[in-house]
Amino acid sequence: MNQSLARTLIPILIAAAFAGFIACSTHKSRAPQHPQVGPSSQCSSCHQDWRATLSHTSDFDRRHKFLAAQQQQVCGVCHAQSFCADCHANQEEIKPSDKYKDTPARNMPHRGNYLAQHRIDGRINPASCFPCHGRQNNERCKLCHR
Amino acid sequence: MNTKLIIVVFFLLLVSPPAWAALTFTGESKTYLQAREAINGDDVMPLYEYLDFRFQDTRSKNLSFHFAGWARTNLEGEILGEKTNSELQYAYVSYRKNTNNALANAGRVYVFEGVASEQIDGLYVRTDVGGGFEVAAFGGIPLETDEDGGSGDSIYGGRIAQGRPGRYQVGISYLNEEDDSDEFREEQGIDLWWRLRPKADLRGRSWYNAITSNWMQHNYYLVLGPFDKLKVNAEASKVYYEDYFQSATMSAFQFTTLDPNEIITIVGTGVEYPFNSALTGIVDYKNYDYELAGEADYFGGMLAYAVRDYSAGLSLYRMDGETDRLKYGEYRAYAQKQWARTDATVDLLVVSYDEEINGVKNVYTAVAAVGYAFNAQARALADLEYGRNPEFDKEVRAMVRFVYRFDVSSR
Numbered sequence: 001m002n003q004s005l006a007r008t009l010i011p012i013l014i015a016a017a018f019a020g021f022i023a024c025s026t027h028k029s030r031a032p033q034h035p036q037v038g039p040s041s042q043c044s045s046c047h048q049d050w051r052a053t054l055s056h057t058s059d060f061d062r063r064h065k066f067l068a069a070q071q072q073q074v075c076g077v078c079h080a081q082s083f084c085a086d087c088h089a090n091q092e093e094i095k096p097s098d099k100y101k102d103t104p105a106r107n108m109p110h111r112g113n114y115l116a117q118h119r120i121d122g123r124i125n126p127a128s129c130f131p132c133h134g135r136q137n138n139e140r141c142k143l144c145h146r
Numbered sequence: 147m148n149t150k151l152i153i154v155v156f157f158l159l160l161v162s163p164p165a166w167a168a169l170t171f172t173g174e175s176k177t178y179l180q181a182r183e184a185i186n187g188d189d190v191m192p193l194y195e196y197l198d199f200r201f202q203d204t205r206s207k208n209l210s211f212h213f214a215g216w217a218r219t220n221l222e223g224e225i226l227g228e229k230t231n232s233e234l235q236y237a238y239v240s241y242r243k244n245t246n247n248a249l250a251n252a253g254r255v256y257v258f259e260g261v262a263s264e265q266i267d268g269l270y271v272r273t274d275v276g277g278g279f280e281v282a283a284f285g286g287i288p289l290e291t292d293e294d295g296g297s298g299d300s301i302y303g304g305r306i307a308q309g310r311p312g313r314y315q316v317g318i319s320y321l322n323e324e325d326d327s328d329e330f331r332e333e334q335g336i337d338l339w340w341r342l343r344p345k346a347d348l349r350g351r352s353w354y355n356a357i358t359s360n361w362m363q364h365n366y367y368l369v370l371g372p373f374d375k376l377k378v379n380a381e382a383s384k385v386y387y388e389d390y391f392q393s394a395t396m397s398a399f400q401f402t403t404l405d406p407n408e409i410i411t412i413v414g415t416g417v418e419y420p421f422n423s424a425l426t427g428i429v430d431y432k433n434y435d436y437e438l439a440g441e442a443d444y445f446g447g448m449l450a451y452a453v454r455d456y457s458a459g460l461s462l463y464r465m466d467g468e469t470d471r472l473k474y475g476e477y478r479a480y481a482q483k484q485w486a487r488t489d490a491t492v493d494l495l496v497v498s499y500d501e502e503i504n505g506v507k508n509v510y511t512a513v514a515a516v517g518y519a520f521n522a523q524a525r526a527l528a529d530l531e532y533g534r535n536p537e538f539d540k541e542v543r544a545m546v547r548f549v550y551r552f553d554v555s556s557r
Contacts, residue, residue: 102491113511124444143226
């Protein structure tokens, strides 16, 4: 079997397997949207069980990647997909810190003129830059980094 | 590709009669007008329109269509050599079943599943399958390799996880990507969530590069508490440059710039203590230990105050790298006040470098922003940023934003 045929067949077989699972499924799905989202992003103010760990505490910017990779659907209960797209994009021209100057408590990256600082951050830990700019969202970077 | 994709998703929507029976339309329009000076000294004034919306079948709530994209036209100057630009962020039909959290998204979709954090033109499906197992799979054309048209590009992968709700979950994931029919990425991942006790929560992941046959990174995060309000977090990660940056397409991450033999180990901890319902104190420490380049420490703390209509924060951090070039202090203060319909924000950031950059040691950025809510759906915001930095003696940037929320039901 050649590779292009395999690439076509694999998604079809996976989709067929899922269709089978879905047809036989039994337990109720979680609510697609949170019944009432209040002004607080602290889940622990109502939930005392594991959901309290989803609270958007001061370190949430550092740990939200783990939650998203394991429980993307849980994020979707409160956030529309556009909430992720605001920062995580294939191509984006406005910095998140420019979009959200009215929410200073959120720890948005690249505040102010980031040009000087990026040379230092890039040396300290380039792996922190890579997920957003390594293979995408780097048209502006390429003006100098050709 | 974008046009074809939009035609496909609209066709799928059209041939789904239940979707037209009763629809809920929600979304947001965000308009930004920015004025600033480009690095080459030209004045630029881009006008952006960001639009996102969702149609949902009101009755069953199973079928929905999601769209987001932006377009820019410059009233003055150019950005990246172009007067205009646009991007389709996502556009997909979603079918969600009422059982087993089963979901299928088709179109331009986001995929966050273990080792995959991707935007693709294709299909994403996931479901629970009993016994605490859940499976997800995706396949299509990756956006990140579309610079040369996307011909011969492909991506597929998936994740299988097993867990007990509220206690633990262990997942394994796989991703295979080709660029112009050439091997580009083949990555495998293990991810873990373990709620050891009600007050101990461990999350982490290890990624393996199957092309270089070595680990790319390990990254684990532990949260302990609260113990009488005190919360402690600890973080440990290790990144192997040769394997982590193997698929970089930007020269700053390629091995002409980075040393492939470098390995960085990062350990850090943070303590958060709410003195009362309004005031919280945070202390952080992080150590960067390089195989080749020595060490660096980042440490500091902040105070955050927040009540219903007022918030403020003060933070002081210090980076101590091996050389003066990697040493600086970072100081920030902000405050925000809200009245009935109006809010005002001030934000001051100072970075003090030990070694001058372009003759500048202290970098300042001051921001003032005023927002006004016309009603629950419409809000305007204007901000002015003033700065002094190694690139500009005096940098002034201004932006006006208007946000309008749609919320319409056809029945």
